[in-house]
Structure formats: C-alpha cells, structure tokens
Amino acid sequence: MKNIVILGATGSIGDSTLSVVDLHPDKFNIFALSAHTNWQKMQALCEKYHPKFVVMTEEKSANKLQQSLTQSQASNCAVLSGEEALCGLAAHAETDFVMAAIVGAAGMASSLAAAKAGKRIMLANKESLVLAGDLFMQAVRDNNAELIPVDSEHSAIFQCLQNGQTGLSKIQLTASGGPFLHTPIEQLKTITPNEACAHPNWSMGRKISVDSATMMNKGLEVIEAHYLFNLPAENIEVVIHPQSIVHSSVYYQDGSTLSQLGNPDMRTVIAYALSYPDRMTSGVAPLDLAGNSPLEFYTPDLDKFACLRLAFEALKQGGSAMGTLNAANEVAVEHFLNNKIGFLEIAKIVERTLNTVQHTYITSLEAIVTNDKIARETAQRIINA
Ligand SMILES: NC(=O)c1ccc[n+]([C@@H]2O[C@H](COP(=O)([O-])OP(=O)(O)OC[C@H]3O[C@@H](n4cnc5c(N)ncnc54)[C@H](OP(=O)(O)O)[C@@H]3O)[C@@H](O)[C@H]2O)c1
Structure with missing residues (x-):
C-alpha cells in the first residue's frame, strides 16, 4: 500500500488522480491532500477519503475548512495552512508518492521538497522545471528521487525511451493546436476567456486551457522536455496534431520513429505514473484507431502562435x-x-x-x-x- 499526497487535489489533475486511485483501493492510500481556497470541495474530499492531513495554502480557507469539519464531525484530519506545511507533507516520512498538481509557480517549492526527500514525484506542475530545472533535476539525482512525468507528451516520450537514449536523434512533442488552430490571426483579437478555455480534446483548468490556446503550454512543455530528457532545443520539435491521439514521438538515427498513442485522457498518464514500471487499469477506453482516422499533422505557425516561438527563444537564452x-x-x-x-x-x-x-x-x-x-x-x- 502506497501513501499518496496530492498537491492540488481540487483541480483537474487532482480529480483524475482520485478517480484512478478509486479503482485501486488495495494499492493506494490517500495520506494528504492540498488546495488553495476551495475549502468546500476539500471538505467533500475529506469526508470521502479521510486523509491524515490537509493543507489549504490560504489561511482563511484553512480556518473555514477546520470550522466546518469540526461542525460536521465527518472527518478528523489535521488541517494545516501555508507553503511550509505543503513542503512538509511532500517530504513527510510516511509519504511514498507525491502528485505535484498545483498550478503555476506556486507549485515549485513543494515539488522541490519532494525531490529533496527522495520521493516518487508524479510531476504535473511543469512550472517546477521551467523555473528551477537545473536545481530540481540536481535534487532528483542527489536524493535518488523518482521523477515520472504527468503530462501526456512527456509521459509518451518517457514510455518510448524505456530502453535508453542511445541512437536518439530528436524528440517530437505533439500539440493539438488548441481551439484556434484554423482561426485567422485577425479574428483572435476579440476572443473571450470562455472561447479560449473551450479546448477541443482535453478538459483542463482555465490557466492551462488559455496556455493551450496561445500554445504557450507547448512552449513550457518544450522547456520541460529539455530538462526531463537532457536534450538541447535543437533536438526538440513540435508538430500540430489536432486529434491528440499520438501523444509524442522519438526519432532514432536509423530511421525508426516510436510514438505512444491513446485517447486524450490524463487518467492513462496518471495510472502509468502510479503503477510504473507496471501497468494497471485507468478507466480509459481502449483506442479505436479506425474511428479516429484520419490523423493529421502540421507544422506550427510561429507568427500566429508567438508564445511558442518565445518559449524556444527563452530556452536558448x-x-x-x-x-x-x-x-x-x-x-x-x-x-x-x-x-x-x-x-x-x-x-x-x-x-x-x-x-x-x-x-x-x-x-x-x-x-x-x-x-x-x-x-x-x-x-x-x-x-x-
Ligand atoms: N489539466 C491537465 O490536463 C494537465 C495536463 C498536464 C499538465 N497539467 C499541469 O498540472 C498542473 C495543474 O493543472 P490543473 O489543470 O489540474 O489546474 P487546476 O484545475 O486549475 O487546479 C489547480 C490546483 O492547484 C491549487 N492551487 C491554485 N493556486 C494555488 C496556490 N497559489 N497555492 C497552492 N495551490 C494552488 C488549486 O486549489 P483551489 O481549487 O483551492 O484553487 C487546485 O487544487 C498545472 O501545472 C498544469 O500545467 C495539467
């Protein structure tokens, strides 16, 4: 039985992680959960999973949760607040696996704490690598932490590279192109937040949905891939693939290309991170290739998706x-x-x-x-x- 800490438990990745854990109650125990302000959703999670600890990083929300749990008497978990508590749980002696799924730079310190404590880090928070890639990877190496990517593209490459990187010539991240792939640039001026968040294939939090629409998300993933697989920008390519079935590919000098395919559902990636190096069920339906044809691929337009160009430039700098x-x-x-x-x-x-x-x-x-x-x-x- 592995003790799991889910940082960012009330978010989209948090939901998917809990739904995979629900399928395997014999393998995983929810040891601790964190959120920022959504104490009502956290209360429901406490009542269902009875974690030993909960962190609401915002103090006011921690107080509200504590009051409400005391009244309902439905769970006796310890309610903590603040970033230090978050880092403490990521590094706790009883913690086995940490799902790092806080959005944004706010997730960096706790991911780093898990790395320093030598945990298995299931890394969804790409910002940890974008901001602190060198320090983070050093901490992983120095403390024998296990780093398993929880991003569909990086999980795909990680899966394709299980036999090592000998003879590798490049990796290729696929990008859906987001909701505006075929929208002319002039029409993008008046796009509303709700239109930008309506991703055609993936259901995600609002920030990452906007990043997908601008393709900044792919840019951050290029930087993430640079650190995860120790490759320079020149060996990392992006191709647009609107169906999001081929999750990414690795190219070898002998002309071989290996890709990982699947339905666009983060539960596959999360199940792999939880069960690695084995496999287990995730609740995701098997892929129907004929039903998804044709699969299309395009070169990204770096004028329209300037954020992707800027990310490559920042990586080179x-x-x-x-x-x-x-x-x-x-x-x-x-x-x-x-x-x-x-x-x-x-x-x-x-x-x-x-x-x-x-x-x-x-x-x-x-x-x-x-x-x-x-x-x-x-x-x-x-x-x-
Ligand atoms: N969603 C996906 O399919 C997907 C795929 C690959 C990678 N990722 C990455 O995974 C991470 C999470 O994405 P998401 O889509 O799950 O985001 P999300 O749905 O917005 O959830 C974010 C989580 O982080 C918590 N949080 C927000 N601000 C915080 C702060 N300042 N301090 C501590 N916790 C905070 C939220 O708590 P409250 O609910 O209380 O605000 C929530 O639990 C991101 O780095 C994203 O790039 C996501």
Missing part, C-alpha cells in the same frame, strides 16, 4: 529567461481571464517583459523567487502603461 517567460505569461493570462486584456496581448506582454528584465544565471531558489517577482512586476507595469 537559458538562465532566468525561462522564469521570466513563465511569470509574464501567468500575469498576462490572469488579466486575460479577468477580461482586462485581449487574447493577442498575452504574447506581446510576454515578449516585452522578456526584452525588459535582465537575464541572469540561476544558482539558488532565492534567485528564482527574486527573478519571478521582478518579472511579474515588470509585466504588470507593461499592462498598466
């Missing part, structure tokens, strides 16, 4: 540029979701922030946090101007 890219994007997406800026302004704000913030080498968590703060302030100033 290295150091703090990737953290700057991420921070500016988080600020811009939040403003877009709040109807403060237009869809096409997201890339412009990211580009102007990248051109304004000075790039440095990153050698500590403090430097990452400082750069993140400067980049956010800069992006905010650019928006206000």
Whole structure:
C-alpha cells in the first residue's frame, strides 16, 4: 500500500488522480491532500477519503475548512495552512508518492521538497522545471528521487525511451493546436476567456486551457522536455496534431520513429505514473484507431502562435529567461481571464517583459523567487502603461 499526497487535489489533475486511485483501493492510500481556497470541495474530499492531513495554502480557507469539519464531525484530519506545511507533507516520512498538481509557480517549492526527500514525484506542475530545472533535476539525482512525468507528451516520450537514449536523434512533442488552430490571426483579437478555455480534446483548468490556446503550454512543455530528457532545443520539435491521439514521438538515427498513442485522457498518464514500471487499469477506453482516422499533422505557425516561438527563444537564452517567460505569461493570462486584456496581448506582454528584465544565471531558489517577482512586476507595469 502506497501513501499518496496530492498537491492540488481540487483541480483537474487532482480529480483524475482520485478517480484512478478509486479503482485501486488495495494499492493506494490517500495520506494528504492540498488546495488553495476551495475549502468546500476539500471538505467533500475529506469526508470521502479521510486523509491524515490537509493543507489549504490560504489561511482563511484553512480556518473555514477546520470550522466546518469540526461542525460536521465527518472527518478528523489535521488541517494545516501555508507553503511550509505543503513542503512538509511532500517530504513527510510516511509519504511514498507525491502528485505535484498545483498550478503555476506556486507549485515549485513543494515539488522541490519532494525531490529533496527522495520521493516518487508524479510531476504535473511543469512550472517546477521551467523555473528551477537545473536545481530540481540536481535534487532528483542527489536524493535518488523518482521523477515520472504527468503530462501526456512527456509521459509518451518517457514510455518510448524505456530502453535508453542511445541512437536518439530528436524528440517530437505533439500539440493539438488548441481551439484556434484554423482561426485567422485577425479574428483572435476579440476572443473571450470562455472561447479560449473551450479546448477541443482535453478538459483542463482555465490557466492551462488559455496556455493551450496561445500554445504557450507547448512552449513550457518544450522547456520541460529539455530538462526531463537532457536534450538541447535543437533536438526538440513540435508538430500540430489536432486529434491528440499520438501523444509524442522519438526519432532514432536509423530511421525508426516510436510514438505512444491513446485517447486524450490524463487518467492513462496518471495510472502509468502510479503503477510504473507496471501497468494497471485507468478507466480509459481502449483506442479505436479506425474511428479516429484520419490523423493529421502540421507544422506550427510561429507568427500566429508567438508564445511558442518565445518559449524556444527563452530556452536558448537559458538562465532566468525561462522564469521570466513563465511569470509574464501567468500575469498576462490572469488579466486575460479577468477580461482586462485581449487574447493577442498575452504574447506581446510576454515578449516585452522578456526584452525588459535582465537575464541572469540561476544558482539558488532565492534567485528564482527574486527573478519571478521582478518579472511579474515588470509585466504588470507593461499592462498598466
Ligand atoms: N489539466 C491537465 O490536463 C494537465 C495536463 C498536464 C499538465 N497539467 C499541469 O498540472 C498542473 C495543474 O493543472 P490543473 O489543470 O489540474 O489546474 P487546476 O484545475 O486549475 O487546479 C489547480 C490546483 O492547484 C491549487 N492551487 C491554485 N493556486 C494555488 C496556490 N497559489 N497555492 C497552492 N495551490 C494552488 C488549486 O486549489 P483551489 O481549487 O483551492 O484553487 C487546485 O487544487 C498545472 O501545472 C498544469 O500545467 C495539467
């Protein structure tokens, strides 16, 4: 029986993880759960799973949850708050597996804590690698942590590379192209948040849905892949594949290409991360290839999807540029979701922030946090101007 901690339990990945765990009560125990503010959903999870610990990172929400659980007497889990508590549970002696599924830079410290404690980290929070890739991978190596990607593309590549990287020439991440693949760029000006969040294939949180629509998500995944598979930008390619059936491919020098295929459902990826190196059921239906034909592939338009171009540029610059890219994007997406800026302004704000913030080498968590703060302030100033 493995003790699982789900960081970001109330989100989309949290939901999918719990639904896979529900299928295997003999294998997994929910040891701890975290959320930020959604204490009502967390209360329901406490009543169903009876975790030993719960963290609401926002203190006010932790107090509300505590009060409500005391009244209902339905669960006697310990309610904690704050980032330190999050890191403490990620590194707890009784924790076996950590699902790192907090959205954004807020998930970095707890993922790093799990790596330093030598846990199995099922990494959905790509921002941990985008912001702190070198430090994070070093912590994984130094502490014999097990890092299993929970992103469909990286899981696909991880699965294809089970025999190692000898003879590998490149990896190719597939991208659905999002809801605006065939929308002319002029029409993107007036896109609303709800239109941007209506992803054709995947059901996800709102921030990552907007990132999919701008293709910044693919850009962050390119950076994620660079760290996970230790490959330079030149050996990482993106191809648009609207059906999201081929999840990614690896190319070998001998002309062979290996791909992993499946229905677009994160439960497959999560089940693999939980059961690795074995396989177990996930609740996902088997793939019907004939029913999904034809499978299409296109080269991405980097003028229309400027965020993807900017991510490649930031990766080539290295150091703090990737953290700057991420921070500016988080600020811009939040403003877009709040109807403060237009869809096409997201890339412009990211580009102007990248051109304004000075790039440095990153050698500590403090430097990452400082750069993140400067980049956010800069992006905010650019928006206000
Ligand atoms: N969804 C997918 O299919 C998918 C696929 C691959 C990778 N990912 C990655 O997985 C991560 C989670 O994505 P998601 O779609 O599951 O996001 P989501 O649905 O928005 O859920 C985010 C989770 O993080 C918590 N959270 C939000 N802000 C926080 C903060 N400041 N501090 C601590 N916790 C916070 C939320 O708690 P509240 O509910 O209380 O706000 C919620 O539990 C992201 O990094 C995303 O890029 C997602």
